[in-house]
Amino acid sequence: MRILVSGATGIVGRHVVEQLVRAGVSVRALTRRPAAAKLPPEVEVVQGDLTEPATVAAALEGIERVYLFSVDESARAVVALAERAGVRRAVVLSAASVTAGLHTNPVEQAVEESGMEWTHVRPCGFMTNMLQIWAPSIRAERVVRYPFADEPMNLIHEADIAAVAVAALLEDGHHGRAYTLTGPGLVTVREQVAAIAQALGEEVRYEEVTRERARELMKAQGGFAAESADLMLGFVEYGGDTPEGGGYAEQDWSALMRIWPDVEQVTGRPPRTYAEWARDHLADFS
Incomplete structure:
Protein backbone atom coordinates (compact mmCIF):
# COMPACT_ATOMS: atom_id res chain seq x y z
CA MET A 1 0.00 0.00 0.00
CA ARG A 2 1.25 3.47 -0.92
CA ILE A 3 -0.22 6.60 0.66
CA LEU A 4 0.04 10.16 -0.62
CA VAL A 5 0.31 12.84 2.08
CA SER A 6 -0.46 16.35 0.90
CA GLY A 7 0.71 19.30 2.97
CA ALA A 8 3.48 16.91 4.00
CA THR A 9 5.75 19.55 5.52
CA GLY A 10 2.98 21.31 7.44
CA ILE A 11 2.21 21.26 11.14
CA VAL A 12 0.05 18.12 10.94
CA GLY A 13 1.25 16.65 7.65
CA ARG A 14 4.80 16.17 8.90
CA HIS A 15 3.48 14.11 11.82
CA VAL A 16 1.27 12.08 9.47
CA VAL A 17 4.32 11.24 7.35
CA GLU A 18 6.45 10.26 10.34
CA GLN A 19 3.74 8.12 11.92
CA LEU A 20 3.07 6.30 8.64
CA VAL A 21 6.79 5.63 8.23
CA ARG A 22 6.92 4.17 11.74
CA ALA A 23 3.99 1.93 10.78
CA GLY A 24 6.05 0.57 7.87
CA VAL A 25 3.92 2.13 5.16
CA SER A 26 5.23 3.37 1.81
CA VAL A 27 4.74 7.15 1.80
CA ARG A 28 4.77 9.66 -1.04
CA ALA A 29 4.94 13.24 0.26
CA LEU A 30 3.53 16.13 -1.76
CA THR A 31 5.14 19.51 -1.18
CA ARG A 32 5.74 22.70 -3.14
CA ARG A 33 9.44 22.72 -2.20
CA PRO A 34 10.90 19.20 -2.12
CA ALA A 35 14.47 20.43 -1.58
CA ALA A 36 13.48 21.95 1.76
CA ALA A 37 11.23 19.10 2.94
CA LYS A 38 13.61 17.45 5.47
CA LEU A 39 11.48 14.31 5.70
CA PRO A 40 12.65 10.79 6.63
CA PRO A 41 14.88 9.20 3.95
CA GLU A 42 12.36 6.41 3.31
CA VAL A 43 9.82 8.94 2.03
CA GLU A 44 9.37 9.61 -1.68
CA VAL A 45 9.14 13.40 -1.92
CA VAL A 46 7.42 14.87 -4.98
CA GLN A 47 6.62 18.38 -6.07
CA GLY A 48 3.05 19.57 -6.37
CA ASP A 49 0.61 22.23 -5.23
CA LEU A 50 -3.04 21.49 -4.40
CA THR A 51 -3.99 24.97 -5.58
CA GLU A 52 -2.76 23.93 -9.04
CA PRO A 53 -4.42 20.52 -9.59
CA ALA A 54 -2.50 19.77 -12.79
CA THR A 55 0.70 19.56 -10.71
CA VAL A 56 -0.82 16.83 -8.54
CA ALA A 57 -1.88 14.35 -11.22
CA ALA A 58 1.47 12.55 -11.50
CA ALA A 59 1.79 12.30 -7.70
CA LEU A 60 -1.50 10.37 -7.54
CA GLU A 61 -0.35 7.58 -9.85
CA GLY A 62 -0.18 4.25 -8.02
CA ILE A 63 -1.71 5.71 -4.85
CA GLU A 64 -4.37 3.78 -2.94
CA ARG A 65 -5.08 6.19 -0.10
CA VAL A 66 -4.60 9.93 0.36
CA TYR A 67 -4.41 12.42 3.20
CA LEU A 68 -5.90 15.67 1.92
CA PHE A 69 -5.02 19.06 3.29
CA SER A 70 -7.96 21.41 2.71
CA VAL A 71 -7.61 23.80 -0.19
CA ASP A 72 -11.12 25.02 -0.88
CA GLU A 73 -10.80 26.56 -4.32
CA SER A 74 -9.46 23.43 -6.02
CA ALA A 75 -11.22 20.77 -3.94
CA ARG A 76 -13.35 19.20 -6.64
CA ALA A 77 -10.59 19.16 -9.23
CA VAL A 78 -8.16 17.42 -6.86
CA VAL A 79 -10.75 14.87 -5.73
CA ALA A 80 -11.68 14.15 -9.36
CA LEU A 81 -8.01 13.52 -10.18
CA ALA A 82 -7.74 11.16 -7.21
CA GLU A 83 -10.77 9.19 -8.33
CA ARG A 84 -9.43 8.86 -11.86
CA ALA A 85 -6.10 7.66 -10.49
CA GLY A 86 -7.83 4.86 -8.59
CA VAL A 87 -7.51 6.22 -5.05
CA ARG A 88 -9.91 4.29 -2.84
CA ARG A 89 -9.74 6.16 0.48
CA ALA A 90 -9.39 9.83 1.45
CA VAL A 91 -8.86 11.35 4.88
CA VAL A 92 -9.56 15.09 4.98
CA LEU A 93 -8.03 17.57 7.43
CA SER A 94 -10.93 19.86 8.24
CA ALA A 95 -11.89 21.89 11.34
CA ALA A 96 -14.11 21.64 14.41
CA SER A 97 -15.92 24.77 13.24
CA VAL A 98 -17.58 22.56 10.61
CA THR A 99 -18.98 20.38 13.39
CA ALA A 100 -20.29 23.56 15.04
CA GLY A 101 -22.10 24.48 11.83
CA LEU A 102 -20.15 27.70 11.37
CA HIS A 103 -19.27 26.87 7.77
CA THR A 104 -18.92 24.01 5.31
CA ASN A 105 -15.76 22.49 3.89
CA PRO A 106 -15.66 22.05 0.09
CA VAL A 107 -13.12 19.22 0.35
CA GLU A 108 -15.40 17.32 2.71
CA GLN A 109 -18.28 17.79 0.31
CA ALA A 110 -16.23 16.69 -2.69
CA VAL A 111 -15.02 13.43 -1.14
CA GLU A 112 -18.49 12.61 0.19
CA GLU A 113 -19.86 12.92 -3.35
CA SER A 114 -17.05 10.79 -4.79
CA GLY A 115 -16.84 7.02 -4.94
CA MET A 116 -14.04 6.89 -2.38
CA GLU A 117 -14.18 5.87 1.25
CA TRP A 118 -13.86 9.01 3.33
CA THR A 119 -13.14 10.22 6.85
CA HIS A 120 -13.05 13.79 8.10
CA VAL A 121 -10.65 14.89 10.84
CA ARG A 122 -11.90 18.07 12.50
CA PRO A 123 -9.50 19.50 15.10
CA CYS A 124 -10.20 22.47 17.34
CA GLY A 125 -7.46 25.06 17.90
CA PHE A 126 -3.90 23.81 17.55
CA MET A 127 -1.68 24.04 20.63
CA ILE A 156 -5.11 19.93 20.68
CA HIS A 157 -1.60 18.59 20.09
CA GLU A 158 -0.80 18.30 16.38
CA ALA A 159 0.53 14.75 16.90
CA ASP A 160 -2.93 13.66 18.11
CA ILE A 161 -4.56 15.07 14.99
CA ALA A 162 -2.08 13.05 12.93
CA ALA A 163 -2.68 9.91 14.99
CA VAL A 164 -6.40 9.98 14.22
CA ALA A 165 -5.73 10.65 10.53
CA VAL A 166 -3.24 7.76 10.37
CA ALA A 167 -5.70 5.39 12.04
CA ALA A 168 -8.34 6.36 9.46
CA LEU A 169 -5.85 5.83 6.63
CA LEU A 170 -4.67 2.42 7.80
CA GLU A 171 -7.62 0.83 9.58
CA ASP A 172 -11.06 -0.18 8.41
CA GLY A 173 -14.21 1.00 10.15
CA HIS A 174 -13.73 4.76 9.79
CA HIS A 175 -15.58 5.27 6.50
CA GLY A 176 -18.29 7.90 6.72
CA ARG A 177 -17.11 9.25 10.06
CA ALA A 178 -16.30 12.84 11.02
CA TYR A 179 -14.08 13.02 14.11
CA THR A 180 -14.03 16.19 16.19
CA LEU A 181 -10.71 16.41 18.00
CA THR A 182 -9.93 18.25 21.22
CA GLY A 183 -7.37 18.01 23.98
CA ALA A 255 -19.63 22.80 20.26
CA LEU A 256 -16.10 24.21 20.15
CA MET A 257 -15.90 24.38 23.96
CA ARG A 258 -16.85 20.74 24.50
CA ILE A 259 -14.27 18.08 25.26
CA TRP A 260 -14.89 15.47 22.59
CA PRO A 261 -13.98 11.79 23.16
CA ASP A 262 -12.96 11.06 19.56
CA VAL A 263 -9.16 11.02 20.00
CA GLU A 264 -9.33 8.32 22.66
CA GLN A 265 -12.04 6.38 20.85
CA VAL A 266 -9.96 6.20 17.68
CA THR A 267 -6.45 5.82 19.11
CA GLY A 268 -7.16 3.99 22.35
CA ARG A 269 -5.40 6.59 24.52
CA PRO A 270 -6.26 10.02 25.94
CA PRO A 271 -5.18 13.13 24.02
CA ARG A 272 -1.91 14.77 25.04
Whole structure:
Protein backbone atom coordinates (compact mmCIF):
# COMPACT_ATOMS: atom_id res chain seq x y z
CA MET A 1 0.00 0.00 0.00
CA ARG A 2 1.25 3.47 -0.92
CA ILE A 3 -0.22 6.60 0.66
CA LEU A 4 0.04 10.16 -0.62
CA VAL A 5 0.31 12.84 2.08
CA SER A 6 -0.46 16.35 0.90
CA GLY A 7 0.71 19.30 2.97
CA ALA A 8 3.48 16.91 4.00
CA THR A 9 5.75 19.55 5.52
CA GLY A 10 2.98 21.31 7.44
CA ILE A 11 2.21 21.26 11.14
CA VAL A 12 0.05 18.12 10.94
CA GLY A 13 1.25 16.65 7.65
CA ARG A 14 4.80 16.17 8.90
CA HIS A 15 3.48 14.11 11.82
CA VAL A 16 1.27 12.08 9.47
CA VAL A 17 4.32 11.24 7.35
CA GLU A 18 6.45 10.26 10.34
CA GLN A 19 3.74 8.12 11.92
CA LEU A 20 3.07 6.30 8.64
CA VAL A 21 6.79 5.63 8.23
CA ARG A 22 6.92 4.17 11.74
CA ALA A 23 3.99 1.93 10.78
CA GLY A 24 6.05 0.57 7.87
CA VAL A 25 3.92 2.13 5.16
CA SER A 26 5.23 3.37 1.81
CA VAL A 27 4.74 7.15 1.80
CA ARG A 28 4.77 9.66 -1.04
CA ALA A 29 4.94 13.24 0.26
CA LEU A 30 3.53 16.13 -1.76
CA THR A 31 5.14 19.51 -1.18
CA ARG A 32 5.74 22.70 -3.14
CA ARG A 33 9.44 22.72 -2.20
CA PRO A 34 10.90 19.20 -2.12
CA ALA A 35 14.47 20.43 -1.58
CA ALA A 36 13.48 21.95 1.76
CA ALA A 37 11.23 19.10 2.94
CA LYS A 38 13.61 17.45 5.47
CA LEU A 39 11.48 14.31 5.70
CA PRO A 40 12.65 10.79 6.63
CA PRO A 41 14.88 9.20 3.95
CA GLU A 42 12.36 6.41 3.31
CA VAL A 43 9.82 8.94 2.03
CA GLU A 44 9.37 9.61 -1.68
CA VAL A 45 9.14 13.40 -1.92
CA VAL A 46 7.42 14.87 -4.98
CA GLN A 47 6.62 18.38 -6.07
CA GLY A 48 3.05 19.57 -6.37
CA ASP A 49 0.61 22.23 -5.23
CA LEU A 50 -3.04 21.49 -4.40
CA THR A 51 -3.99 24.97 -5.58
CA GLU A 52 -2.76 23.93 -9.04
CA PRO A 53 -4.42 20.52 -9.59
CA ALA A 54 -2.50 19.77 -12.79
CA THR A 55 0.70 19.56 -10.71
CA VAL A 56 -0.82 16.83 -8.54
CA ALA A 57 -1.88 14.35 -11.22
CA ALA A 58 1.47 12.55 -11.50
CA ALA A 59 1.79 12.30 -7.70
CA LEU A 60 -1.50 10.37 -7.54
CA GLU A 61 -0.35 7.58 -9.85
CA GLY A 62 -0.18 4.25 -8.02
CA ILE A 63 -1.71 5.71 -4.85
CA GLU A 64 -4.37 3.78 -2.94
CA ARG A 65 -5.08 6.19 -0.10
CA VAL A 66 -4.60 9.93 0.36
CA TYR A 67 -4.41 12.42 3.20
CA LEU A 68 -5.90 15.67 1.92
CA PHE A 69 -5.02 19.06 3.29
CA SER A 70 -7.96 21.41 2.71
CA VAL A 71 -7.61 23.80 -0.19
CA ASP A 72 -11.12 25.02 -0.88
CA GLU A 73 -10.80 26.56 -4.32
CA SER A 74 -9.46 23.43 -6.02
CA ALA A 75 -11.22 20.77 -3.94
CA ARG A 76 -13.35 19.20 -6.64
CA ALA A 77 -10.59 19.16 -9.23
CA VAL A 78 -8.16 17.42 -6.86
CA VAL A 79 -10.75 14.87 -5.73
CA ALA A 80 -11.68 14.15 -9.36
CA LEU A 81 -8.01 13.52 -10.18
CA ALA A 82 -7.74 11.16 -7.21
CA GLU A 83 -10.77 9.19 -8.33
CA ARG A 84 -9.43 8.86 -11.86
CA ALA A 85 -6.10 7.66 -10.49
CA GLY A 86 -7.83 4.86 -8.59
CA VAL A 87 -7.51 6.22 -5.05
CA ARG A 88 -9.91 4.29 -2.84
CA ARG A 89 -9.74 6.16 0.48
CA ALA A 90 -9.39 9.83 1.45
CA VAL A 91 -8.86 11.35 4.88
CA VAL A 92 -9.56 15.09 4.98
CA LEU A 93 -8.03 17.57 7.43
CA SER A 94 -10.93 19.86 8.24
CA ALA A 95 -11.89 21.89 11.34
CA ALA A 96 -14.11 21.64 14.41
CA SER A 97 -15.92 24.77 13.24
CA VAL A 98 -17.58 22.56 10.61
CA THR A 99 -18.98 20.38 13.39
CA ALA A 100 -20.29 23.56 15.04
CA GLY A 101 -22.10 24.48 11.83
CA LEU A 102 -20.15 27.70 11.37
CA HIS A 103 -19.27 26.87 7.77
CA THR A 104 -18.92 24.01 5.31
CA ASN A 105 -15.76 22.49 3.89
CA PRO A 106 -15.66 22.05 0.09
CA VAL A 107 -13.12 19.22 0.35
CA GLU A 108 -15.40 17.32 2.71
CA GLN A 109 -18.28 17.79 0.31
CA ALA A 110 -16.23 16.69 -2.69
CA VAL A 111 -15.02 13.43 -1.14
CA GLU A 112 -18.49 12.61 0.19
CA GLU A 113 -19.86 12.92 -3.35
CA SER A 114 -17.05 10.79 -4.79
CA GLY A 115 -16.84 7.02 -4.94
CA MET A 116 -14.04 6.89 -2.38
CA GLU A 117 -14.18 5.87 1.25
CA TRP A 118 -13.86 9.01 3.33
CA THR A 119 -13.14 10.22 6.85
CA HIS A 120 -13.05 13.79 8.10
CA VAL A 121 -10.65 14.89 10.84
CA ARG A 122 -11.90 18.07 12.50
CA PRO A 123 -9.50 19.50 15.10
CA CYS A 124 -10.20 22.47 17.34
CA GLY A 125 -7.46 25.06 17.90
CA PHE A 126 -3.90 23.81 17.55
CA MET A 127 -1.68 24.04 20.63
CA THR A 128 1.07 25.06 18.25
CA ASN A 129 -0.79 28.14 16.95
CA MET A 130 0.94 30.33 19.52
CA LEU A 131 4.40 28.91 18.93
CA GLN A 132 5.55 31.41 16.32
CA ILE A 133 3.94 34.29 18.23
CA TRP A 134 5.31 33.58 21.71
CA ALA A 135 8.61 31.81 21.04
CA PRO A 136 10.65 34.91 20.04
CA SER A 137 9.84 36.84 23.23
CA ILE A 138 10.25 33.74 25.39
CA ARG A 139 13.68 33.08 23.91
CA ALA A 140 14.77 36.72 24.17
CA GLU A 141 13.13 37.92 27.39
CA ARG A 142 11.36 34.95 29.02
CA VAL A 143 8.07 36.84 28.74
CA VAL A 144 4.71 36.48 27.00
CA ARG A 145 2.61 39.58 26.30
CA TYR A 146 -0.91 38.62 25.26
CA PRO A 147 -4.55 39.30 26.26
CA PHE A 148 -7.28 36.86 27.36
CA ALA A 149 -5.38 35.71 30.47
CA ASP A 150 -8.05 33.49 31.98
CA GLU A 151 -10.34 32.72 29.06
CA PRO A 152 -10.45 28.93 28.51
CA MET A 153 -9.31 27.58 25.15
CA ASN A 154 -9.94 24.19 23.58
CA LEU A 155 -6.62 23.12 22.08
CA ILE A 156 -5.11 19.93 20.68
CA HIS A 157 -1.60 18.59 20.09
CA GLU A 158 -0.80 18.30 16.38
CA ALA A 159 0.53 14.75 16.90
CA ASP A 160 -2.93 13.66 18.11
CA ILE A 161 -4.56 15.07 14.99
CA ALA A 162 -2.08 13.05 12.93
CA ALA A 163 -2.68 9.91 14.99
CA VAL A 164 -6.40 9.98 14.22
CA ALA A 165 -5.73 10.65 10.53
CA VAL A 166 -3.24 7.76 10.37
CA ALA A 167 -5.70 5.39 12.04
CA ALA A 168 -8.34 6.36 9.46
CA LEU A 169 -5.85 5.83 6.63
CA LEU A 170 -4.67 2.42 7.80
CA GLU A 171 -7.62 0.83 9.58
CA ASP A 172 -11.06 -0.18 8.41
CA GLY A 173 -14.21 1.00 10.15
CA HIS A 174 -13.73 4.76 9.79
CA HIS A 175 -15.58 5.27 6.50
CA GLY A 176 -18.29 7.90 6.72
CA ARG A 177 -17.11 9.25 10.06
CA ALA A 178 -16.30 12.84 11.02
CA TYR A 179 -14.08 13.02 14.11
CA THR A 180 -14.03 16.19 16.19
CA LEU A 181 -10.71 16.41 18.00
CA THR A 182 -9.93 18.25 21.22
CA GLY A 183 -7.37 18.01 23.98
CA PRO A 184 -8.16 16.54 27.42
CA GLY A 185 -9.40 19.82 28.91
CA LEU A 186 -9.71 23.55 28.45
CA VAL A 187 -6.58 25.62 29.13
CA THR A 188 -6.10 29.36 29.65
CA VAL A 189 -3.31 31.57 28.34
CA ARG A 190 -1.96 31.92 31.87
CA GLU A 191 -1.87 28.11 32.24
CA GLN A 192 -0.16 27.73 28.87
CA VAL A 193 2.61 30.12 29.87
CA ALA A 194 3.02 28.30 33.19
CA ALA A 195 3.35 24.97 31.35
CA ILE A 196 6.05 26.38 29.08
CA ALA A 197 7.91 27.73 32.10
CA GLN A 198 7.72 24.35 33.80
CA ALA A 199 9.05 22.62 30.68
CA LEU A 200 11.97 25.09 30.57
CA GLY A 201 12.61 24.88 34.28
CA GLU A 202 12.79 28.68 34.33
CA GLU A 203 10.44 31.54 35.09
CA VAL A 204 8.48 32.87 32.12
CA ARG A 205 6.62 36.07 32.99
CA TYR A 206 3.13 36.64 31.71
CA GLU A 207 2.11 40.23 31.06
CA GLU A 208 -1.52 40.66 30.13
CA VAL A 209 -1.93 43.40 27.53
CA THR A 210 -4.90 44.82 25.66
CA ARG A 211 -5.94 43.40 22.31
CA GLU A 212 -4.79 46.63 20.71
CA ARG A 213 -1.32 46.40 22.24
CA ALA A 214 -1.07 42.72 21.32
CA ARG A 215 -1.95 43.59 17.73
CA GLU A 216 0.81 46.22 17.65
CA LEU A 217 3.34 43.67 18.92
CA MET A 218 2.22 40.97 16.48
CA LYS A 219 2.21 43.31 13.49
CA ALA A 220 5.72 44.46 14.38
CA GLN A 221 6.87 40.86 14.63
CA GLY A 222 5.97 40.17 11.00
CA GLY A 223 5.40 36.81 9.34
CA PHE A 224 2.66 34.53 10.69
CA ALA A 225 2.13 36.73 13.76
CA ALA A 226 1.39 39.79 11.64
CA GLU A 227 -0.78 37.88 9.18
CA SER A 228 -2.92 36.24 11.87
CA ALA A 229 -3.13 39.10 14.39
CA ASP A 230 -6.56 40.46 13.46
CA LEU A 231 -8.14 37.02 13.34
CA MET A 232 -6.56 35.61 16.50
CA LEU A 233 -7.30 38.73 18.52
CA GLY A 234 -10.92 38.97 17.40
CA PHE A 235 -10.76 42.10 15.25
CA VAL A 236 -12.13 40.04 12.37
CA GLU A 237 -13.75 36.62 12.32
CA TYR A 238 -13.50 33.67 9.98
CA GLY A 239 -14.71 34.67 6.55
CA GLY A 240 -13.88 38.33 7.16
CA ASP A 241 -16.90 39.23 9.30
CA THR A 242 -16.37 41.84 11.98
CA PRO A 243 -17.71 41.05 15.47
CA GLU A 244 -20.10 44.01 15.22
CA GLY A 245 -21.43 42.96 11.86
CA GLY A 246 -23.07 39.65 12.66
CA GLY A 247 -21.79 36.62 10.78
CA TYR A 248 -20.04 34.10 12.99
CA ALA A 249 -20.39 36.31 16.06
CA GLU A 250 -24.09 35.37 16.15
CA GLN A 251 -23.46 31.63 15.87
CA ASP A 252 -23.44 29.07 18.68
CA TRP A 253 -19.83 28.27 19.53
CA SER A 254 -20.68 25.82 22.34
CA ALA A 255 -19.63 22.80 20.26
CA LEU A 256 -16.10 24.21 20.15
CA MET A 257 -15.90 24.38 23.96
CA ARG A 258 -16.85 20.74 24.50
CA ILE A 259 -14.27 18.08 25.26
CA TRP A 260 -14.89 15.47 22.59
CA PRO A 261 -13.98 11.79 23.16
CA ASP A 262 -12.96 11.06 19.56
CA VAL A 263 -9.16 11.02 20.00
CA GLU A 264 -9.33 8.32 22.66
CA GLN A 265 -12.04 6.38 20.85
CA VAL A 266 -9.96 6.20 17.68
CA THR A 267 -6.45 5.82 19.11
CA GLY A 268 -7.16 3.99 22.35
CA ARG A 269 -5.40 6.59 24.52
CA PRO A 270 -6.26 10.02 25.94
CA PRO A 271 -5.18 13.13 24.02
CA ARG A 272 -1.91 14.77 25.04
CA THR A 273 -1.97 17.62 27.54
CA TYR A 274 -0.64 21.12 26.97
CA ALA A 275 2.21 20.30 29.37
CA GLU A 276 3.23 17.42 27.08
CA TRP A 277 3.09 19.75 24.08
CA ALA A 278 5.33 22.27 25.87
CA ARG A 279 7.90 19.54 26.62
CA ASP A 280 7.76 18.34 23.00
CA HIS A 281 8.56 21.90 21.83
CA LEU A 282 11.17 22.69 24.44
CA ALA A 283 13.83 23.40 21.82
CA ASP A 284 11.65 26.08 20.23
CA PHE A 285 11.61 28.08 23.46
CA SER A 286 15.23 27.51 24.50
